[in-house]
Amino acid sequence: MSIAVTAASGNLGPLVVDALLERGVRPGQIVAVVRDPAKVDHMAAQGVSIRQGNYDNPPSLAAAFEGVQKVLVISGSEIGRRVQQHANAIHAAAAAGAELIAYTSVLRAGDATENPVLPEHVGTERVLEESGAPFVVLRNGFYTENYVDQVRQAMRSGELLTSAGEGRTASATRADFAAAAATVLTTPGHAGQRYELAGDAGWTMRELAETAGRLGGRQVVLRQLDESAHLEALLGAGTPEPIAEFAVALDRAVRDGELDVLGADLAELAGRPTTALEDGLRAALARPSPSRGPD
Numbered sequence: 001m002s003i004a005v006t007a008a009s010g011n012l013g014p015l016v017v018d019a020l021l022e023r024g025v026r027p028g029q030i031v032a033v034v035r036d037p038a039k040v041d042h043m044a045a046q047g048v049s050i051r052q053g054n055y056d057n058p059p060s061l062a063a064a065f066e067g068v069q070k071v072l073v074i075s076g077s078e079i080g081r082r083v084q085q086h087a088n089a090i091h092a093a094a095a096a097g098a099e100l101i102a103y104t105s106v107l108r109a110g111d112a113t114e115n116p117v118l119p120e121h122v123g124t125e126r127v128l129e130e131s132g133a134p135f136v137v138l139r140n141g142f143y144t145e146n147y148v149d150q151v152r153q154a155m156r157s158g159e160l161l162t163s164a165g166e167g168r169t170a171s172a173t174r175a176d177f178a179a180a181a182a183t184v185l186t187t188p189g190h191a192g193q194r195y196e197l198a199g200d201a202g203w204t205m206r207e208l209a210e211t212a213g214r215l216g217g218r219q220v221v222l223r224q225l226d227e228s229a230h231l232e233a234l235l236g237a238g239t240p241e242p243i244a245e246f247a248v249a250l251d252r253a254v255r256d257g258e259l260d261v262l263g264a265d266l267a268e269l270a271g272r273p274t275t276a277l278e279d280g281l282r283a284a285l286a287r288p289s290p291s292r293g294p295d
């Protein structure tokens with residue numbers, strides 16, 4: 001059994017590889033597919049097979065998936081180009097005869113409307129359905145790590161801005177999502193499933209502010225704004241317009257409850273409770289690696 005993980009040089013991919021190793025998959029059975037092999041020297045040193053594969057280059061993907069039985073297509077980061085890129089990966093995996101293609105989508109891709117990252121994930125799920133290959137969709141909720149920059153800023157300024165109202169986010173850490181992915185790749189019975197993966201407990205922005213206050217050792221005041229005031233505040237603080245608009249759209253999705261799915265899929269697949277907000281943030285704040293926004 002050989003398992004390929006694409007985008008293995010990102011933040012999520014290495015955690016999936018670690019989780020596969022923890023589940024007893026031998027390093028030589030794991031194929032880490034990356035654009036730049038130099039980025040994963042540490043995996044090669046562990047005995048993991050490294051193959052070059054670029055979502056823009058179908059022949060590279062065909063070679064990367066040769067002889068592989070299961071493929072995890074981790075969504076890429078080049079917004080606006082991803083449906084075609086993911087389609088290239090899915091078609092290459094199907095042509096290679098993969099027994100299972102797993103894809104990291106977004107929570108509630110089937111019925112949410114406001115989350116600005118929906119269209120490319122919905123488009124990719126459609127490609128999967130039409131591929132004819134056995135597939136499983138991992139509809140991932142927000143990474144807790146997405147909030148690290150906001151929390152750092154709140155610790156500095158003593159305030160947290162939001163237009164998310166009382167909406168709740170059931171986030172979980174990348175390691176939680178990676179553990180679930182590894183289970184899906186190593187146990188039977190997942191073909192045809194669309195898992196809605198979210199943390200065990202949702203939290204409001206007020207709770208995030210309180211958590212930031214505890215972690216930072218100072219009071220953090222939550223400022224609830226309407227969307228236009230939120231946008232204005234972000235632009236006034238020097239946030240580039242597309243990023244500010246994206247942030248306000250994300251808060252709208254949170255306000256509408258699109259990131260608060262209370263099911264147990266994630267904990268069940270991970271085989272343990274998901275990481276609590278404060279624990280996830282504390283660990284992420286202690287790491288030097290940069291966080292990024294949800295996309």
Ligand SMILES: NC(=O)c1ccc[n+]([C@@H]2O[C@H](COP(=O)([O-])OP(=O)(O)OC[C@H]3O[C@@H](n4cnc5c(N)ncnc54)[C@H](OP(=O)(O)O)[C@@H]3O)[C@@H](O)[C@H]2O)c1
Nearest residue numbers: 007009010011012035054055075076077141142143294295
């Ligand atoms: N659920 C959430 O809250 C959330 C948050 C952020 C992102 N996401 C999504 O989840 C994915 C994984 O998260 P992450 O934290 O690992 O993201 P990340 O650290 O930004 O990693 C993105 C990965 O995509 C790879 N990639 C981008 N374009 C590619 C291409 N043309 N061909 C092959 N690989 C390509 C990158 O390769 P290089 O190393 O070569 O650049 C990198 O390995 C993201 O890419 C994004 O789609 C979800």
